[in-house]
Amino acid sequence: MRERENILDEVFAHFLKGSRIFKNREVLRHDYVPDNLPHRREEILRLGEITAPALKGSPCSNVLIYGKTGTGKTAVVKFVLNKLAQKAEEVGSPVKVCFVNCRLAGTEYRVLAALCSSINVKVPFTGLAVGEIFDRFRKNLESQGIIFIVALDEIDALIKIRGDELLYELTRINEGLNQSKVSIIGISNDLKFKDLLDPRVLSTLSEEEMVFKPYTADELQDILMERAKIAFYDGVLSEGALKLCAALAASEHGDARRALDLLRVAGEIAERKGDRRITEEHVREAQERIEHDQVYESIKSLPTHSKLVLLSxxxxxxxxxxxxxxxxxxxxxxxxxxxxxxxxxxxxxxSGLINELDVMGLLNSRIVSLGRYGRTKKIGLGVSRRIIMDVFSEDDRFRYIISYKPKSISLRQNDS
DNA sequence: CGTCCACAGGAATGACGGGCGG
DNA sequence: CCGCCCGTCATTCCTGTGGACG
Structure with missing residues (x-):
C-alpha cells in the first residue's frame, strides 16, 4: 500500500512539474476534430457538394455513410457541417445543422430532444410522448423556416434497438413542411445495416451513399504525424514509434482511432516512466496494455455462469x-x-456458453472425435492464464476458487 | 462393417423482467 | 396503474455424427 502511494506521489509530482511529453493531450482523443483531415479530401469535397445547396436555401440530398470504426466518418461529417454552418452565418442563409450520436442518446426521445434543442425549442428531459415531441419539433421548424441538416451518428445502434420508426418519420417530415426542409446524414459502422431498414426508408435515406475505406498504414502515418505535431513537444516522438503505431493499427482494419489510442497510451507510458522520448518499446507496451485492458474488462463484465465456465x-x-x-x-x-x-x-x-466464450475469443474450441469414446469439443484458453487470475482474484466471490482442487479430474487421472 | 459413445446443436417451450400503450 | 407484448435466458427434447472398437 505504501509503495502504491509512493508511485502516485511520483505521478503527481510529474504532473505538477508539467508534462515533458505532452504539449496538448486533447488532440489525441477520438472526439477531437482536427483542422486538417489527411486523405479524406475526396470525401470532404463530395459531402460538401452534396450539402452546399442548403446555402442557397434549397434542400440537399439525404446521405448514407458507411465505414468501419476509425475511418474518419464522424470527423469528416463534423468538419463539413461546421464549415457549412460557418458559411451559412456569413452569407445569412437560414441553415441549421445538428449532430447527434444515436448510441449515446440511446432512445428516440433523446435524439428528438437533441434535435429540438438545436433549433432552440425547449423540451422537458422526459415525460412527453414521442409523438408529442415530434410534433413540437415539426411546428417550430416550420415556423422558423430553416434548412435543417441532421447528422445521425451510429445510426445502426438506434435501429437495432428501437427499430426504424424514427427514421421513417424523419424521412417523411418534408411532406408536411412548406417553409422548412430537413435533410438527413446517416452514419453507420455496420455495413449490413441496410438490411434492417424498411425499403421505403432506405430509398429515401440513401439518395446519396458514401463508403469510407480503411486507412492504409501510410495514410495512418500521415494522420498521426499531423496530430503528433500538436500533441507532443518537438523531438519527443521517435519516427520508429510513429511508424509502429501506424503499422499496428493498419493490421487492425486501418483503424485511426486505434492508432491514436496507441500513440496516446505510449505517450502516457513514456511520461510515467520519466522518459524523454517515445520509443517503439513504449508503443509495444501500449499495445499490450490496451489489449490487456479490453480482455480484462470483457471477462469482468461476463455473467456469473460464463465466469464459472471460464474458471472451470x-x-x-x-x-x-x-x-x-x-x-x-x-x-x-x-x-x-x-x-x-x-x-x-x-x-x-x-455448451452454449462455451460457444459464446469461443466467439469472444476467450476460449478456443474445436470439435474432435474420439471414435469409440464419442464426439466432443476440445477446449483451450484464448487468453493467458495470468489475466484470468488477475480478474478472479479481484472478486471476493471467486478469489478462493482459483486455487480450488478439482475432485473429478484428479480422480479420473488416478483411474488411468 | 456396423455399432455406439459423448457429445453438438436445432426447435419448441417456459420463466422473467422491462417497456409501452391504454 | 395495469395488463400486454416482446426480448432474453434457460430448459427439455430431440436428431445428427466421426471414427475407434469389436
Whole structure:
C-alpha cells in the first residue's frame, strides 16, 4: 500500500512539474476534430457538394455513410457541417445543422430532444410522448423556416434497438413542411445495416451513399504525424514509434482511432516512466496494455455462469490441458457450483456458453472425435492464464476458487 | 462393417423482467 | 396503474455424427 502511494506521489509530482511529453493531450482523443483531415479530401469535397445547396436555401440530398470504426466518418461529417454552418452565418442563409450520436442518446426521445434543442425549442428531459415531441419539433421548424441538416451518428445502434420508426418519420417530415426542409446524414459502422431498414426508408435515406475505406498504414502515418505535431513537444516522438503505431493499427482494419489510442497510451507510458522520448518499446507496451485492458474488462463484465465456465476451463487447463473436453468442464462446473451454493445450468446451456466464450475469443474450441469414446469439443484458453487470475482474484466471490482442487479430474487421472 | 459413445446443436417451450400503450 | 407484448435466458427434447472398437 505504501509503495502504491509512493508511485502516485511520483505521478503527481510529474504532473505538477508539467508534462515533458505532452504539449496538448486533447488532440489525441477520438472526439477531437482536427483542422486538417489527411486523405479524406475526396470525401470532404463530395459531402460538401452534396450539402452546399442548403446555402442557397434549397434542400440537399439525404446521405448514407458507411465505414468501419476509425475511418474518419464522424470527423469528416463534423468538419463539413461546421464549415457549412460557418458559411451559412456569413452569407445569412437560414441553415441549421445538428449532430447527434444515436448510441449515446440511446432512445428516440433523446435524439428528438437533441434535435429540438438545436433549433432552440425547449423540451422537458422526459415525460412527453414521442409523438408529442415530434410534433413540437415539426411546428417550430416550420415556423422558423430553416434548412435543417441532421447528422445521425451510429445510426445502426438506434435501429437495432428501437427499430426504424424514427427514421421513417424523419424521412417523411418534408411532406408536411412548406417553409422548412430537413435533410438527413446517416452514419453507420455496420455495413449490413441496410438490411434492417424498411425499403421505403432506405430509398429515401440513401439518395446519396458514401463508403469510407480503411486507412492504409501510410495514410495512418500521415494522420498521426499531423496530430503528433500538436500533441507532443518537438523531438519527443521517435519516427520508429510513429511508424509502429501506424503499422499496428493498419493490421487492425486501418483503424485511426486505434492508432491514436496507441500513440496516446505510449505517450502516457513514456511520461510515467520519466522518459524523454517515445520509443517503439513504449508503443509495444501500449499495445499490450490496451489489449490487456479490453480482455480484462470483457471477462469482468461476463455473467456469473460464463465466469464459472471460464474458471472451470482455467482450472482444468492448469492441471491437464489435454483433458479439457466439454464433459470434464461440465463436471468441474457442477462441483464449483455446489461449492459456491449456486444452482447449476444444464449441459446444453453450458455448451452454449462455451460457444459464446469461443466467439469472444476467450476460449478456443474445436470439435474432435474420439471414435469409440464419442464426439466432443476440445477446449483451450484464448487468453493467458495470468489475466484470468488477475480478474478472479479481484472478486471476493471467486478469489478462493482459483486455487480450488478439482475432485473429478484428479480422480479420473488416478483411474488411468 | 456396423455399432455406439459423448457429445453438438436445432426447435419448441417456459420463466422473467422491462417497456409501452391504454 | 395495469395488463400486454416482446426480448432474453434457460430448459427439455430431440436428431445428427466421426471414427475407434469389436
Amino acid at each position: 476451463v482455467y482450472l482444468i487447463n492448469k492441471m491437464d490441458p489435454d483433458r479439457c473436453f466439454t464433459g470434464d468442464i461440465y463436471n468441474l462446473y457442477l462441483e464449483i457450483c455446489e461449492q459456491m451454493g449456486i444452482s447449476p445450468l444444464t449441459q446444453r446451456r453450458v
